[in-house]
Amino acid sequence: MDTTANKKKTTSRKSSKSGKSGFGKEMYLSWYELMLRIRKFEERALMMYGQQKIRGFCHVYIGQEAVAAGLESAIRPEDAVVTAYRQHGIALARGCSSDECMAELFGKKTGIVKGKGGSMHFFSAEHRYFGGNGIVGAQIPIGTGIGFAEKYKGTDNLCVTMFGDGAARQGSLHESFNMAMSWKLPVLYIVENNGYAMGTSVKRTSNVTELYKLGQSYDMPGEPVDGMDPAAVHEAVTKAAEHIRSGKGPFLLEMRTYRYKGHSVSDPAKYRTKEEVQEYKERDPIKMIEEATLKESLATEEDLKAIQDKIKQEIADAVKFAEESEFPDPSELWEDNYVQKDYPFIMD
Amino acid sequence: MARKLALRDALREAMVEEMRRDESVFLMGEEVAEYDGAYKVSKGMLEEFGAKRVIDTPIAELGFAGIGVGAAMNGLRPIVEFMTWNFAVLAFDQIVNNAAKTLSQSAGNFKCPIVFRGPSGSAGQLAQQHSQTFESWMANVPGLKVISCVDPADAKGLLKSAIRDDDPVCMMESELLYGFEDEVPEEEYLVPIGVAAVRRQGSDVTLVSFNKMMYPTLEAAEELAKEGVEAEVIDLRTIRPIDYQTVVNSVKKTNRLVVIDESWPLAGVSSEIAYAIQKYAFDYLDAPVTRVNAADTSLPYAPTLVEAYLPNAEKIVKAVKEVMYMKA
Numbered sequence: 001m002d003t004t005a006n007k008k009k010t011t012s013r014k015s016s017k018s019g020k021s022g023f024g025k026e027m028y029l030s031w032y033e034l035m036l037r038i039r040k041f042e043e044r045a046l047m048m049y050g051q052q053k054i055r056g057f058c059h060v061y062i063g064q065e066a067v068a069a070g071l072e073s074a075i076r077p078e079d080a081v082v083t084a085y086r087q088h089g090i091a092l093a094r095g096c097s098s099d100e101c102m103a104e105l106f107g108k109k110t111g112i113v114k115g116k117g118g119s120m121h122f123f124s125a126e127h128r129y130f131g132g133n134g135i136v137g138a139q140i141p142i143g144t145g146i147g148f149a150e151k152y153k154g155t156d157n158l159c160v161t162m163f164g165d166g167a168a169r170q171g172s173l174h175e176s177f178n179m180a181m182s183w184k185l186p187v188l189y190i191v192e193n194n195g196y197a198m199g200t201s202v203k204r205t206s207n208v209t210e211l212y213k214l215g216q217s218y219d220m221p222g223e224p225v226d227g228m229d230p231a232a233v234h235e236a237v238t239k240a241a242e243h244i245r246s247g248k249g250p251f252l253l254e255m256r257t258y259r260y261k262g263h264s265v266s267d268p269a270k271y272r273t274k275e276e277v278q279e280y281k282e283r284d285p286i287k288m289i290e291e292a293t294l295k296e297s298l299a300t301e302e303d304l305k306a307i308q309d310k311i312k313q314e315i316a317d318a319v320k321f322a323e324e325s326e327f328p329d330p331s332e333l334w335e336d337n338y339v340q341k342d343y344p345f346i347m348d
Numbered sequence: 349m350a351r352k353l354a355l356r357d358a359l360r361e362a363m364v365e366e367m368r369r370d371e372s373v374f375l376m377g378e379e380v381a382e383y384d385g386a387y388k389v390s391k392g393m394l395e396e397f398g399a400k401r402v403i404d405t406p407i408a409e410l411g412f413a414g415i416g417v418g419a420a421m422n423g424l425r426p427i428v429e430f431m432t433w434n435f436a437v438l439a440f441d442q443i444v445n446n447a448a449k450t451l452s453q454s455a456g457n458f459k460c461p462i463v464f465r466g467p468s469g470s471a472g473q474l475a476q477q478h479s480q481t482f483e484s485w486m487a488n489v490p491g492l493k494v495i496s497c498v499d500p501a502d503a504k505g506l507l508k509s510a511i512r513d514d515d516p517v518c519m520m521e522s523e524l525l526y527g528f529e530d531e532v533p534e535e536e537y538l539v540p541i542g543v544a545a546v547r548r549q550g551s552d553v554t555l556v557s558f559n560k561m562m563y564p565t566l567e568a569a570e571e572l573a574k575e576g577v578e579a580e581v582i583d584l585r586t587i588r589p590i591d592y593q594t595v596v597n598s599v600k601k602t603n604r605l606v607v608i609d610e611s612w613p614l615a616g617v618s619s620e621i622a623y624a625i626q627k628y629a630f631d632y633l634d635a636p637v638t639r640v641n642a643a644d645t646s647l648p649y650a651p652t653l654v655e656a657y658l659p660n661a662e663k664i665v666k667a668v669k670e671v672m673y674m675k676a
Contacts, residue, residue, distance in 0.1 A: 080422065113455035123454035130421060131454060135445045141411045142446060145418020152374070152400070152424060159418075172441075175411025182406075336456045337490050339514035344542065344589045345490075348627065 023231055025298045027073060031230040032289045033307045034072065035065035038089040039286060040315045041098055045088065045105055045119075048319065049265050054105045057134075058119045061089030063260040066285035067192055068093035070233025075160060075188075075241060080128045080150070082143040083162035085120035086192075086259075087132030090162065094127040102318035108325035115328045116336065130159075137163060137170030140189075144176040147187035147250075158186040158244050166197025168214060169205050177250070181218040184249035188240055189215070192227065192255045198263040199271045212254035220252055227255030228283045349534040350501075356389045356526040358500035359465075362507035363390070363427060365536070367397055370425065373511055376403040376412055377429030377466075386431045387467070387526045413439035413464065417446045420462040425511060430466035433482040433520065439464075447516040448491030463510045464518050468496065469559060469610050470647055471523035473654055479647040483558070484611045484620075486518045487588040493541055494588040496520035496559045501532040502585055505539025513541065520587075522560045544591035546598070550578035553668050554598040556621055557608040558584040561659055565608045568664035577672060587617055592624045599625055603634040604671040608659050613641040635671040640664050 143161025
């Protein structure tokens with residue numbers, strides 16, 4: 001596959017021709033390509049799960065793609081990102097390849113973490129991606145610590161620490177917010193509010209349903225963002241990142257988004273109405289970009305078609321790559337438990 | 349050359365030397381900086397290293413343990429002090445689910461070189477919530493290493509090794525013994541993780557222990573010597589990985605084993621040692637392996653109940669006489 005397609009863009013918003021939001025063709029098409037990559041990757045992952053090629057837990061990102069796209073275009077490659085277990089889209093946004101990610105879901109040794117992490121745990125030191133974490137809210141203090149290390153080392157980098165509306169109710173959030181604000185750590189907290197913690201509506205988990213307000217008792221600034229619009233995400237992240245890099249400490253963005261599918265593959269999502277799902281699908285970020293770029297003459301049908309064809313081929317190739325790769329050798333069980341090479345495991 | 353040093357001062361020397369040697373090492377925890385440490389282990393460190401590297405945290409064990417894990421994943425070497433391991437229970441998600449598993453789930457993309465340290469075990473009449481030992485809990489988890497040592501010289505050398513180790517290490521100390529003094533070499537040295545120490549030579553019975561239970565164990569050995577029984581006493585020093593070989597070698601010589609362990613009996617360190625010995629020294633045993641543990645109860649407040657709960661020299665002597673088939 002063409003890995004250069006996955007490399008981060010340094011697209012400038014100043015383009016000879018730009019749309020209503022002020023972003024140019026290149027930016028729109030890069031969002032389009034990334035969102036389409038995530039959507040098609042996830043659709044194929046669900047299909048492969050149905051064929052039992054993928055096992056275990058599997059939480060797909062369909063519906064939330066605009067958050068990944070607008071975030072990645074607004075931060076720097078050297079910034080760190082850590083998130084929860086609905087994480088395939090964030091890994092792809094960071095530049096992890098479709099091949100390696102699909103092979104990981106298949107549990108193959110060519111996977112991004114050698115078939116050891118599966119759907120919830122992609123990691124890439126190369127892409128400054130500190131993982132998918134499977135414990136709800138555990139990545140909030142970890143991301144805070146990643147940011148702590150950046151400040152300690154005196155860099156200009158920040159750590160994007162992502163979590164869902166469910167994790168927003170964990171105590172780890174409050175402990176982290178308090179220390180991050182006290183110590184002015186370079187952390188961008190992003191809560192992806194998709195409305196449901198597994199099957200429990202955000203409205204049933206607290207009196208405080210406007211999650212961007214959660215930082216207020218620590219004096220942390222926060223804002224709500226339309227998480228279905230990559231331009232809105234990009235602008236909010238850009239502004240928050242400037243605030244953070246100026247040394248003022250963390251910022252909280254609440255991305256209001258929606259997952260079209262259930263919590264995981266085993267969830268029929270009976271706790272919400274068809275009308276509600278439909279309402280969000282009408283604001284689908286991929287469809288919206290297609291319409292907007294054509295309407296504003298930022299791109300042609302051919303431009304979009306070329307990206308669609310490229311992604312279709314890329315995902316087909318990724319499945320083939322995963323299918324044809326081997327499972328890890330059983331001896332791999334004993335690797336990566338300790339850095340110490342001669343650790344004396346108990347073998348009886 | 350050696351001089352007498354208290355355990356708390358030996359531990360501080362370890363941290364100070366490593367922080368002078370490596371900029372990426374820092375200390376964080378409750379009261380470690382301005383208060384000089386709840387048990388004065390970090391006394392004076394704020395003055396030398398400043399607030400950037402000696403960091404007072406709010407009372408938020410889960411949060412600051414997680415910040416340590418994140419910092420370790422991102423290139424630093426944190427030392428996270430818990431006021432006691434009893435409070436570290438609030439942080440187990442970060443120690444067990446994250447520090448221990450980072451290397452495996454990232455397939456080597458990220459390591460987690462962090463030291464979690466603090467006192468473990470009973471410390472007088474502190475009652476149920478402040479008296480637990482955590483060696484066997486943490487040692488159960490692959491990915492972690494566990495040190496439990498109160499000999500000042502060894503504790504210093506082991507802590508230095510732990511700080512330099514690329515894997516996460518849990519260091520178990522003892523509130524009661526922070527003031528305990530013994531000889532500590534002046535010159536720089538390291539003590540390797542995973543190697544036991546023979547504290548007393550003997551040929552009649554092997555006594556295995558660790559942390560502060562070493563002292564009633566050594567006391568019992570002296571008592572037994574008066575009755576003509578020479579005990580060999582082994583200090584495990586590290587609980588994960590356990591140095592089985594030193595214990596096996598000793599039992600092959602003495603043919604009898606008593607394990608003294610402040611852990612509760614079920615799935616404790618003593619059970620593990622007993623398993624290893626029946627497996628690797630079965631033909632050498634002249635008596636069943638016996639153990640002296642804390643009672644299989646919570647530890648209440650009253651002094652009589654503390655006495656009844658803990659191993660002591662008298663209980664150890666009794667157990668040894670059992671395996672020696674001597675009259676009590």
